[in-house]
Amino acid sequence: MKTTVPVRVNHIERGDKRLRMLDTAIKRCQYQQDALIEILHRATELFGYLELDLLLYIARELKLPPSRVYGVATFYHLFSLAPKGKHNCVVCTGTACYVKGAQEILTTLETFIQIKAGDTTPDGEVSLMTARCLGACGIAPAVVFDGEVLGHQTAQSVCKKVGEWQHGTT
Amino acid sequence: MELHELLEIARAENSQTKPIQIRCCTAAGCLSSGSQAVRENLLTSLEAAGLEQQVEVVGVGCMRLCCQGPLVEIDENKSHKITLYQQVTPQDAPKVIDSIKGKNTTLKQQDLQHPFFTKQLPIVLENSGRVDPERIQSYIAANGYQALYQVLREMKPAEVVEVITKSGLRGRGGAGYPTGLKWGTVAKSPGAKKFVICNADEGDPGAFMDRSVLESDPHRVLEGMAIAAYSIGANQGYIYVRAEYPIAIKRLETAIRQAQRLGVLGTNIFESPFDFKIEIRIGAGAYVCGEETALMASIEGKRGVPHPRPPYPAESGLWGYPTLINNVETFANIAPIIRNGAEWFANIGTEKSKGTKVFALAGKIRNTGLIEVPMGTTLGEIVEQMGGGIPDGGMAKAVQTGGPSGGCIPASAFTTPVDYESLSALGSMMGSGGMIVMDQTTNMVDVARFFMEFCMDESCGKCIPCRVGTVQLHDLLTRISQGKGTQNDLHLLEELCDMVKHTSLCGLGQSAPNPVFSTLRYFREEYLALIKQ
Numbered sequence: 001m002k003t004t005v006p007v008r009v010n011h012i013e014r015g016d017k018r019l020r021m022l023d024t025a026i027k028r029c030q031y032q033q034d035a036l037i038e039i040l041h042r043a044t045e046l047f048g049y050l051e052l053d054l055l056l057y058i059a060r061e062l063k064l065p066p067s068r069v070y071g072v073a074t075f076y077h078l079f080s081l082a083p084k085g086k087h088n089c090v091v092c093t094g095t096a097c098y099v100k101g102a103q104e105i106l107t108t109l110e111t112f113i114q115i116k117a118g119d120t121t122p123d124g125e126v127s128l129m130t131a132r133c134l135g136a137c138g139i140a141p142a143v144v145f146d147g148e149v150l151g152h153q154t155a156q157s158v159c160k161k162v163g164e165w166q167h168g169t170t
Numbered sequence: 171m172e173l174h175e176l177l178e179i180a181r182a183e184n185s186q187t188k189p190i191q192i193r194c195c196t197a198a199g200c201l202s203s204g205s206q207a208v209r210e211n212l213l214t215s216l217e218a219a220g221l222e223q224q225v226e227v228v229g230v231g232c233m234r235l236c237c238q239g240p241l242v243e244i245d246e247n248k249s250h251k252i253t254l255y256q257q258v259t260p261q262d263a264p265k266v267i268d269s270i271k272g273k274n275t276t277l278k279q280q281d282l283q284h285p286f287f288t289k290q291l292p293i294v295l296e297n298s299g300r301v302d303p304e305r306i307q308s309y310i311a312a313n314g315y316q317a318l319y320q321v322l323r324e325m326k327p328a329e330v331v332e333v334i335t336k337s338g339l340r341g342r343g344g345a346g347y348p349t350g351l352k353w354g355t356v357a358k359s360p361g362a363k364k365f366v367i368c369n370a371d372e373g374d375p376g377a378f379m380d381r382s383v384l385e386s387d388p389h390r391v392l393e394g395m396a397i398a399a400y401s402i403g404a405n406q407g408y409i410y411v412r413a414e415y416p417i418a419i420k421r422l423e424t425a426i427r428q429a430q431r432l433g434v435l436g437t438n439i440f441e442s443p444f445d446f447k448i449e450i451r452i453g454a455g456a457y458v459c460g461e462e463t464a465l466m467a468s469i470e471g472k473r474g475v476p477h478p479r480p481p482y483p484a485e486s487g488l489w490g491y492p493t494l495i496n497n498v499e500t501f502a503n504i505a506p507i508i509r510n511g512a513e514w515f516a517n518i519g520t521e522k523s524k525g526t527k528v529f530a531l532a533g534k535i536r537n538t539g540l541i542e543v544p545m546g547t548t549l550g551e552i553v554e555q556m557g558g559g560i561p562d563g564g565m566a567k568a569v570q571t572g573g574p575s576g577g578c579i580p581a582s583a584f585t586t587p588v589d590y591e592s593l594s595a596l597g598s599m600m601g602s603g604g605m606i607v608m609d610q611t612t613n614m615v616d617v618a619r620f621f622m623e624f625c626m627d628e629s630c631g632k633c634i635p636c637r638v639g640t641v642q643l644h645d646l647l648t649r650i651s652q653g654k655g656t657q658n659d660l661h662l663l664e665e666l667c668d669m670v671k672h673t674s675l676c677g678l679g680q681s682a683p684n685p686v687f688s689t690l691r692y693f694r695e696e697y698l699a700l701i702k703q
Contacts, residue, residue: 032471034469034470034471035471036471037451037452037454037468037471038451038452041452041454068472071473072471072472075456075473075475075630076453076454076455076456076474077455077456078454078455079454093375094376095375095532095533095570095573095604095606095620095621096375096376096533096538096606098375099533099534099608100533100534131414132414132457133373133375133376133377133378133414134414135198135377135378135381135415136199136202137376137377137378137530137532137538137604137606138199138235138236138239138530138539138540139199139202139203139236139239140532140533140538142202148202149202150202151199151202151203
């Protein structure tokens, strides 16, 4: 099995600790092909995003065609093939948040940091994303800042927080 | 484990309970408002006041009124006095302790006699806000796992199916298929293996009932799944949860671990020959995976793409084996039905829709949060009385139910009782239970466009009517909402909606036109006004 493993995964050396941790996860799933989504979750956790070479590595380990791994990785919204910014801002655009003005928050923020939802600022500081629904409808509109969900947000409060990130005050 | 051991755990747990309990909400809504810090400060303040012998601080699940979080409830067992404080800040912790000592308090107290609370009938949520979701003992003390014991030791699988059939329970995921009938079909399907799947991929925007149930009372879902597995002859279960619900995932993992350690899940459960294991599968953000065949593809590690039915999962599901798929709330109803009997459940609700339904009330409404009401409660009661009406003196315009598959019900139809048939007759659907209130400022054409954008993005791309149709519909709606539409566009919109509805492969495409249909039906003048311009 190991003979097909590439020596280098792009910038990631074979001895990379993260790769070893990914190997452990693959082993724990007993190289089962139906564990592909779990493995991709783990890889995203470890590397932040899914590089093509990393997908190829996973395909070889699970003995799956690369097309299948690429197909799954691109199908689901949570898997990203491009690197993310240092900070993450996710604006919920579910119905309850929409009714309470999430669109205004998003438009203001897009103008404020001059990127569109789904993109990262050129300096790699902030990624702006949208979510379909966080299930935090009771405290709409909700925005996630680096994994922390905050409710009752306004365009001002969101821009202030993101501005702090950009100016490195946090 | 024997019944007396289970009862012993419950007794030990109850005897440990202090005379006064401070319950602190630790569900996602309140956590986002800072309830973790409140809980920690309450513990410190309690220690400082030296009241640990009489008072305890417990983290519990959702206490319903999410908009006023963090919520803290004080339950004085002796006097049965319950006080609910809202918007408690970490700095308020000493004040909460002072209020227990009998001092007058400036804390904001919530009126528990408000219809928001009094009109609720908790069955699914009976433990929510009472038990500690991270301790199995707490669930057992609330009669937990007794229904499973009763089923495994005293009932035959067919008898269980019969009880569920008699109860009249229907699937809470939206379509309302009779649960007993589904169980019976899977039980009869021949197969070397069978599976039970709990659909916790709550993708409808505006719905958070399943999240709350999983965060507040995860063991209830596990117990329901185990009972289902016994009655259909399955030994393996999966819970497919959205990755967007990290707290629910964590609590489920804890619950499964605790249940296995205690022997209420695993092999030879309650000293019977029945084995049952549950694994969690985490979604990766695809709305279409809420559709049962797409969900199974995702569990198998593939792209979440639906396939045509038949064959139904009951005959050929996960890896080709007979599979039972039910929603979180459906499983959460099982244990109380077994405990209290089918007649008890069948007496609640309307003729064709039995029991209660949990709704997530949100949008332009004063009281947002979680409600559980008997089927047949009118929309007016929910919006005007429980929800407290529209803030800032506004007027309700419509209620949106059923997410992107549902429709907008106008305020003129608020006298309608909520059940599966009535909502369908209005052009909406029960859906999983999201209820979003819209006021006069909401533009209904834009609402239709919003949902179409959702379906367009979430279409998996397998069948053409949905993949191409939703894009065209979105274009038409955008044109109309920008005032650039013509009468012909409106005609085209209706024609295309009809086509997408009748020719799409799965529920996503078939129901994608629903928001357009319902807004055209009730708010046609808004479309016409935009066209005239």
